[in-house]
Amino acid sequence: MTKKENPKLQFNTSWEYAPAPESTDHIRLKEKYDLFIDGKFVKPAKGKYFATINPATEQVLAMVAEADTSDVDKAVKAARKAYENVWKKMPPRERGKYIYRIARMIQERAREFAVIETMDGGKPIRESRDVDVPLAANHFFYYAGWADKLEYAFPNRNPQPIGVAGQIIPWNFPLLMAAWKIAPALAAGNTVVLKPAETTPLTALKLAEIIQESGLPDGVVNIITGAGATGAAIVNHPGVDKIAFTGSTAVGKIIINAVAGTNKKTTMELGGKAANIIFEDAPIDQAVEGVINGIFFNQGHVCCAGSRLFIQENIADKVIQKLKDRLETLIIGDPLDKNTDIGAINSKEQLATINKYIKIGINEGAEIYQSSCNLPKKGFWCKPTLFINVAQSSRIVQEEIFGPVLTIQTFRTIEEVIEKANNIPYGLSAGVWTDKGSKIFNLTTKLRAGVVWANTYNKFDPVSPFGGYKESGYGREGGIHGLMPYLNL
Amino acid sequence: MNKYIELIDFSKTPTVDQVGVEERVARLNSRSIKKESKVYALKMALNMIDLTTLEGKDTEGKLKQLCYKAAHLHDAYPGLPSVAAVCVYPTMVKTAKEALKGTNIKVASVSTAFPAGQAPREVKILDTKYAVENGADEIDMVISRGEFLKGNYNFVFDEICAIKEVCGNARLKVIFETGELSTLDNVRRASDIAMYAGADFIKTSTGKISPAATPTVTVVMLEAIRDFYYATGKMVGMKPAGGISTAKAAIQNLVMVRETLGEAWLTNEWFRFGASSLANDLLMQIMKEATGVYQSKDYFSID
Amino acid sequence: MSRLEILKTYKIYIGGQFPRTESGRYYPLKDKNGKLLANVCLSSRKDFRNAVVAARGAFGGWSGRAAFNRSQILYRIAEMLESRKAQFIAELQQQGSTAKAAEEEVNQSIDRLVYYAGWCDKYIQLYSTVNPVASSHFNFSVPEPTGVVAIIAPEDSALLGLVSVVAPCISGGNTCVVLASESKPLCSVSFAEVLNSSDVTGGVVNILTGTSKELHSHFSSHMDVNAIVYCRDNKDEIKKIQQNASLNVKRAFIYHKNWNSAEVENPYMILDLQEIKTTWHPIENIGAAKSSY
Missing domain, CATH: 3.40.605.10 (Aldehyde Dehydrogenase; Chain A, domain 1)
Incomplete structure (x- = not known):
């Protein structure tokens, strides 16, 4: 079968979603x-x-x-x-x-x-x-x-x-x-x-x-x-x-x-700087969704955000392609719109922090990829951002950014990824994606983190203890x- | 030459996590489609329907009326599109073809001993040939679920290839009957087999088995189509069939297509609904948007 | 002429070896009559650093052992201590205990080791939970050892205090560096010899002698130490330790306990040095109870 070069999906569709803002009529705020x-x-x-x-x-x-x-x-x-x-x-x-x-x-x-x-x-x-x-x-x-x-x-x-x-x-x-x-x-x-x-x-x-x-x-x-x-x-x-x-x-x-x-x-x-690890035998599409949910949930203002993505090298290109396409379907804008996926950055100060790290990432030579979305004029906004080809020693990999910024590293072996995942002063959470049960139990034992999400991410429940190492x-x-x-x- | 043969091992097709897919579906279903965006979607959905009658008691008379409806969905309201196709048994193809003369509505025929598919390959080939010779534009075949569940993937692959060969210019839709495949892993595997064997469309169900076109199955198949496109650059169409009877469900399906495959698939060339009662609900919603009042079934023809 | 007694050189215990302090310093330990009992190592910051390296190196192996195996090893420590009971009674007496009190302390120490040996493969069952989350996930929480623990052992309860704080620490899979009682260091060095003959891997327990005054700040500031347990009552040292703990968010525990009582025999002391880890995994839902996908 002949392969067409770089097939590209087009998400800029003629069918647009009309604004669907949640009503604020019933909200009574005191002055x-x-x-x-x-x-x-x-x-x-x-x-x-x-x-x-x-x-x-x-x-x-x-x-x-x-x-x-x-x-x-x-x-x-x-x-x-x-x-x-x-x-x-x-x-x-x-x-x-x-x-x-x-x-x-x-x-x-x-x-x-x-x-x-x-x-x-x-x-x-x-x-x-x-x-x-x-x-x-x-x-x-x-x-x-x-x-x-x-x-x-x-x-x-x-x-x-x-x-x-x-x-x-x-x-x-x-x-x-x-x-x-x-x-x-x-x-x-x-x-x-x-x-x-x-x-x-x-x-x-x-x-x-x-x-x-x-x-x-x-x-x-x-x-x-x-x-x-x-x-x-x-x-x-x-x-x-x-x-x-x-x-x-x-x-x-x-x-x-x-x-x-x-x-x-x-x-x-x-704080946290969680590793989210995808193995070659993972349910890939659900893993991609988990990565998206892991880093872009609440604009990445999440202490347990899966901000460090590790992809097994032999599937890295495929996963990155899917992530890039998925970025295009994320809707950024009015937080009150029921269709909005990514809202506003919480404050001017936090936006400055995030932008500082994006600059650091670029200066460190990492390859940046951002959604092609337009940002509103007023308010504090940040495009969902991927940094590809980062190193363990990059500052954007080591420090908590607390924004919609994902760093992507590849790995070859399970030993390597365990070592890199734990090689951080934090230990709040981690994600593991593989279809193999024994690998999950190995990982959940070896990862030094208070919450390990296996084949899922960013799940919370009152009965489930949450907290860090x-x-x-x-x-x-x-x-x-x-x-x-x-x-x- | 950048030409090479990719050998696919269907036992190693990607796995699917059911809970993750359900979460994805829930998220897609939470999209709120309102106003002009909704009207656009309703009309698009109308135009994607394979208006279907697949009953033992089908007659020419019944079919002719259905074909008229296919082209004249609700003439009281001008500017509506027609459906994409009428879907019938092979014996009805000729009648449908004649009734739809002068329209651009396609005639689709089920074949290969639909719905169970429990017949020898020669019979399935003859069944298909008959439909094609009578003018079918599209063939909706069923896979041999028994062979699939036995792990005889090559049998399924070869069967699809054989039917594709007799289709000629008719486009081939491959029905998995996902309600009999049990797991989403199997749905994904069946999708890969069908696409690599040459399917133009992959289709969830016959409509004779429940569950049919559930949103989770549809998402898994759309994702398989996306992977096939990434790998080969070749587009394959998608047809959820059975169980989609409301405008809301139809729009949710369109959201899935839009956010999984994007613009290119948002046309009846690449996406269809196999449905018998969906059209009227879409019409009722269109009229509700146009008039501002909720509708009654009494104002829309039942065929 | 009577035979000349061979005096024992009391050394420190790091990574399963008995080195002298790298600093070459010592302090003289005398009995109540002013007679020299031993020249005791005055451990330095560098000895502590070396001990932490040894404890970190041993952590993976020790925490990864089967709980049942750890249980047997703790029991083995008790066996070894029992077999050298006379020596420990003598040392306690040298350090000022009455014969009765010394015997009682050794007996209790042995029993305490046996008590915690029994907990190794049981406390996890007590503190683990399966959590019934509302979504379709299997969710469970288990305790895991905190890591490398620095311990400043009780000053007065020379053997029993040391055993009572080390036993829950290692039964839970941690490794430790312990500073022995300054005024009564002898049996802690002998206890190291017991450990060394009890199948405890080198580095799991490291024992230093010296002063808390000099070492508490280093014990609490080391960035590769995950927790610190302090069993004395110097308020300035407590404050310093708690402040230093902030450097790497070390878990700091200040124990004021009666080491002779059953108060220190409970699995909650193991739990102090554990982290709770929660794991989530989806549960597929196909079948009769929910027939659609």
């Missing part, structure tokens, strides 16, 4: 959001507010209070009071029922949460609607049921709550991370002071509204907004017994340092193991 302390929304002590914007339009969505140390102090004291007087003493079954109630109320208002999440953070509505919000509700629902069953989880122990938990969460999954933090903490009997990221505070504040409506006793959950200084005030407050942090490894290290010498317990969910942090969120960081055993 100004105060701090949620002791069951009430209160003004910040200094009266300072900052703007939170829609990264897709750069329009201001609302003004949000900036908590200073005295506000933090107020929140911690409210949490302490609620812990000592109410929450610790409450029969666990009743505690659980409050958490169930929160889960249900999120479900009832799911669409509203999804739309706000997308407006505030820039992620596609398809993801906030199908992933973030349902998983957040499910997380509350799952942990609610643990509240009165803790003694079964830890045989021969008498599990007790730790006290007041200070929780600091990132901007990539604002509501979901709030759920990951609050749900197990409450189920275990702790009270909470939570700070959402400064670029994405709105869904956490909406959650505060739900918590208020749910009748949860005052002070059990306090949600305060602000930037790094507010976070530092929580970390350094002597009345906090536990710090749970999700964010960059750099900030995680600062926090660990800050609490050294105190009795505060910590859990850390930090090495510089990706310690402690687990999700599942029975996710209770431990909130209990004294």
